[in-house]
Structure formats: C-alpha cells, structure tokens
Amino acid sequence: MSDTVVIDANAPLIVVGCGNTGSPFAALIPSIPGAGPVLFVDYDSYEAKNLVSQRILPCDVGKPKAAVQARWLRRFGVRATAAFVGRIEDVPWGWLRGGILVSCVDSRGARLYMNQVAWRLGLPLVDVAVDGPDLLARVSVYLSGDDAPCLECAWHEGHYRNLAKEYHCDGSTAATAATNAPSALGALAAGLQAIEVSALLGTGLKAPAVSRQAMFDLRNQTCTVTRFTRNPACRFDHQRWDIRILDVRPEDVALGDVFAEAALSREPSALSLEHRRFTRALTCANGCGRIAIPLRLADRLTARQRLCRLCGERNIAAGFDLVDQLVLTELSAAERRRSLAQLGLRPGDVFTVSAPDRSPVHLQLACNGFAHAPWRKV
Numbered sequence: 006m007s008d009t010v011v012i013d014a015n016a017p018l019i020v021v022g023c024g025n026t027g028s029p030f031a032a033l034i035p036s037i038p039g040a041g042p043v044l045f046v047d048y049d050s051y052e053a054k055n056l057v058s059q060r061i062l063p064c065d066v067g068k069p070k071a072a073v074q075a076r077w078l079r080r081f082g083v084r085a086t087a088a089f090v091g092r093i094e095d096v097p098w099g100w101l102r103g104g105i106l107v108s109c110v111d112s113r114g115a116r117l118y119m120n121q122v123a124w125r126l127g128l129p130l131v132d133v134a135v136d137g138p139d140l141l142a143r144v145s146v147y148l149s150g151d152d153a154p155c156l157e158c159a160w161h162e163g164h165y166r167n168l169a170k171e172y173h174c175d176g177s178t179a180a181t182a183a184t185n186a187p188s189a190l191g192a193l194a195a196g197l198q199a200i201e202v203s204a205l206l207g208t209g210l211k212a213p214a215v216s217r218q219a220m221f222d223l224r225n226q227t228c229t230v231t232r233f234t235r236n237p238a239c240r241f242d243h244q245r246w247d248i249r250i251l252d253v254r255p256e257d258v259a260l261g262d263v264f265a266e267a268a269l270s271r272e273p274s275a276l277s278l279e280h281r282r283f284t285r286a287l288t289c290a291n292g293c294g295r296i297a298i299p300l301r302l303a304d305r306l307t308a309r310q311r312l313c314r315l316c317g318e319r320n321i322a323a324g325f326d327l328v329d330q331l332v333l334t335e336l337s338a339a340e341r342r343r344s345l346a347q348l349g350l351r352p353g354d355v356f357t358v359s360a361p362d363r364s365p366v367h368l369q370l371a372c373n374g375f376a377h378a379p380w381r382k383v
Contacts, residue, residue: 012129012205015041017104021093021119023047023070025191026133026198027109028060031074033199035081039206042085043078044100045071048092058188094118094280095304099353099372101126102248105202108132109195113168118280120156124149125246125279125355129213131201132156133194137186140223144197145233146205146215149245154216158236165240193221248355248367255350255370261341264333267358267366274360277330278302283348284322291318295326300340303327305349330359345370 018034020027023045034040047070051061065073071088078086089096093115106123108130110116116132123130130147147156197219204213218231235243251258251266264270284303288295293315301310303322313320333341350356353372359365 012105012207015039016206017042017044018107018202019044019046019096019101019104020074020107020109021046021115022109022111023074024049024055024109024111025058025186025188026135026194027070028074029188029192029195030107030109030198031078032060033195034078035083037199037203037206038208040083040202041104042087043075043083044087044089044096044104045074046089046091046093046096047071048090058186058191060188093122097351097353097370097372098122098126098355099250099369101128102369104128105205106130107198107202109198113164116156117168120147121241121279123147124155124241124243126248127245129205129215130156131198131205133198135186135190135194137190140190141220142190142194142197142223143218143220144194144201144214145218146201146213148215149243152235153243154233154235155239155241155243157241158239159233160240190223193223197221246355246367248369250371251368252371254346255352255354256344256346258345259341260331260336260343260345260348261333263345263356263368264358267368269358269360269363269366270333271360273332273334274358275330275332276356276358278350278354278356282322282327282329283331284326284328286326287320287322288326289313289316289318290321291316293318296320300331300336300343300348302349305351 018040020030020043023031027047031045034043050067050069051059051065051073053066055061056063056066061073069088069090071090075086075088101122106119106128108116108119111134119130122128127149132145132147133143135142145156147154149155201213204211216233218233220229220231222228260276263276264274282303283300284298285300286295286297287306287310291313293313298310306320311320312318350370352370355367355369357365357367
C-alpha cells in the first residue's frame with residue numbers, strides 16, 4: 006500500500022465514540038484543513054465522572070454525547086455537523102460512503118464492525134486506543150487495497166474469544182469497561198488521530214501511516230512503530246463491494262420487486278443485509294411465551310413489538326426464529342408484497358441480492374447525506 010494515498014478534500018468525518026479520545030478530537034476538527042461535514046456517533050450520555058477526563062462542561066452532564074459534540078462544533082462555525090445517538094451498527098451504510106471513519110471506541114465489537122464496513126465501502130479507518138493504567142496510546146490507519154492488511158489481520162483467537170464476551174445471547178452489547186485514562190492521554194491520542202486524518206486529506210505534515218501502528222509508551226517514554234501485512238489466515242474476506250444506488254424510498258418498493266430489480270429473480274435467489282438478521286417471531290424475556298410477527302429485521306422492531314403485551318418485559322428474537330437471508334422461494338405472497346420499510350429498512354441501507362449461479366448484486370437505498378437525515382438534527 007502506497008504511503009502517498011490522499012482522500013478527496015471535504016470528505017465527511019464519521020467520528021465514532023465521543024469519550025476520552027472522541028471529545029478532544031472534536032476540538033481539533035476546526036483546525037483540520039479540508040475536513041468536510043462531521044457526523045458524531047455515540048449511544049451514551051455524559052456522566053458527572055466524565056468531567057475530569059473528557060472535554061465537556063457541567064451543563065453537558067446527562068446529555069447525549071454525540072449531540073453535545075455536534076452542538077459544540079456548530080458554535081465554532083462547522084455548520085455541516087450532525088449527531089446520531091445510537092450505535093455505529095445502527096447507522097445506514099449510505100450515510101458513511103465517501104467518508105473517513107474516525108474510531109474513538111473502547112469496544113472490540115465496534116472496532117471489528119467498523120473494519121469490515123470500511124473495507125466493504127472502501128473507506129479509510131483511523132483507529133486509536135488508550136490504556137490508562139499503563140499510559141499507552143496508539144494510532145493505526147487502514148485502507149482497503151490489493152494485499153493490504155485489515156485490522157483483523159493482526160488478531161488472534163484470544164481477540165475473538167474476548168469479543169464474544171461483549172455480546173449477550175440476544176445480540177445486545179454489554180457496557181465496556183472504562184479505560185481509566187487521564188485526560189492528557191486521551192488528548193495525545195486525539196492529536197495523533199487528527200494528524201493522520203489531516204495527512205489523508207493531503208494537508209498534513211507527512212504521509213498517512215497506512216498499514217502501520219504507532220504505539221506511545223509514556224511510562225517508559227518510548228515509541229514503537231509496527232508495519233502490518235496481509236494475513237492469509239485472516240477471518241475476514243477483504244472484499245470491497247461495488248454498490249449500485251437504487252433511487253427509491255424504502256416505503257415505495259416491495260420486497261418481491263427487489264429481486265427483479267437486481268435481475269436475480271430466478272429461483273432460488275436471496276436477500277440479505279450484512280450483520281443483520283430477520284425474524285417472524287419474538288419471545289418474552291420474562292417467559293410469557295412466543296408470538297408471531299410480520300417479517301422484520303430483528304434489530305429494528307417497532308416500539309409495540311419490543312415489549313411484551315402481558316408483562317411489559319422486553320421481547321427478543323433468538324435461536325431458530327432468526328434467519329440470515331430471505332429466500333424468494335420461502336416467502337409467502339403477502340411477504341413479497343411487503344415494502345422494504347415494513348421490513349425495517351431505512352434510507353441509505355445497503356443490501357445484497359444473491360443467487361447460486363450469479364455474482365451477488367449490492368444495492369443501496371437512496372439518501373441525501375447524513376446531514377439531512379431528520380433523526381440526526383441537533
């Protein structure tokens with residue numbers, strides 16, 4: 006991978022995580038020449054204990070982290086700024102295309118997800134992490150390409166075993182442990198990240214550190230640079246997708262029509278969304294029983310479907326009620342008539358239609374960019 010790679014100026018910045026490294030990185034964005042619109046993604050809210058380690062004010066306590074940083078940035082003249090209060094896994098891929106993924110998370114699961122999305126969409130991934138007790142800060146840059154390594158190329162079985170501990174059986178994520186990092190360590194990591202983003206945009210003092218990791222050990226005052234190479238045993242397939250935009254709203258196209266649009270309407274073709282599954286039934290977490298529901302994405306249930314009507318406890322989809330893909334021959338006539346919106350798809354979602362004897366077709370529902378999405382206004 007060439008170290009002289011440069012991303013188009015005004016590329017959107019997708020800042021995932023607004024905590025110990027994400028909040029100081031936000032403060033540096035106005036000083037990054039060529040930075041485009043900014044989307045902050047974080048599901049959490051600030052707590053009083055964050056005042057000593059993160060760049061916030063007392064009035065920010067109790068407010069969504071993503072919204073706080075977006076509002077702050079707007080006050081400094083960065084108008085094209087938006088917030089997504091939720092997980093990065095919930096953001097439609099169409100909002101991410103053409104951007105730079107800026108990873109400021111402390112979750113292996115979120116980091117793995119961003120690595121795979123970055124590769125599918127051909128996005129740069131600038132990842133940082135800190136270790137408070139050992140005073141470590143590191144920055145890594147990944148970019149898809151022939152024989153280029155991804156984040157998972159350096160993972161071993163222990164990483165995947167620990168990853169499994171982050172998820173409950175119903176697919177929800179557990180709260181990650183606090184990094185306990187001093188604010189100065191987070192600020193250092195954010196500064197390293199800002200330099201790499203600036204370099205990707207062609208405005209930095211050096212070429213971006215693609216396929217390299219710089220680890221700063223402040224306790225021993227050392228810096229170690231590691232160059233990554235493609236791991237032939239990597240679990241990830243390193244496929245970059247050619248995605249065609251389907252210029253329709255999800256409520257205006259039926260599930261059955263999508264197969265014809267993809268020219269894969271021959272039996273048995275199938276529709277899928279990477280990292281998502283469908284369900285036709287839910288089970289009460291309190292043991293009230295199992296109920297049938299219209300076909301829908303399991304992680305995008307309606308407000309009414311999420312709660313048991315008998316006890317008010319959470320409904321979950323699990324086990325044999327979950328399917329990875331919708332096979333045309335297994336759909337009822339009524340299900341083929343359901344709109345993509347009724348299935349839970351949103352503007353900007355990317356889905357795949359495949360058949361055994363044909364190359365898969367990747368389609369994206371139309372969107373106007375994340376800054377215009379109504380649920381992201383702050």
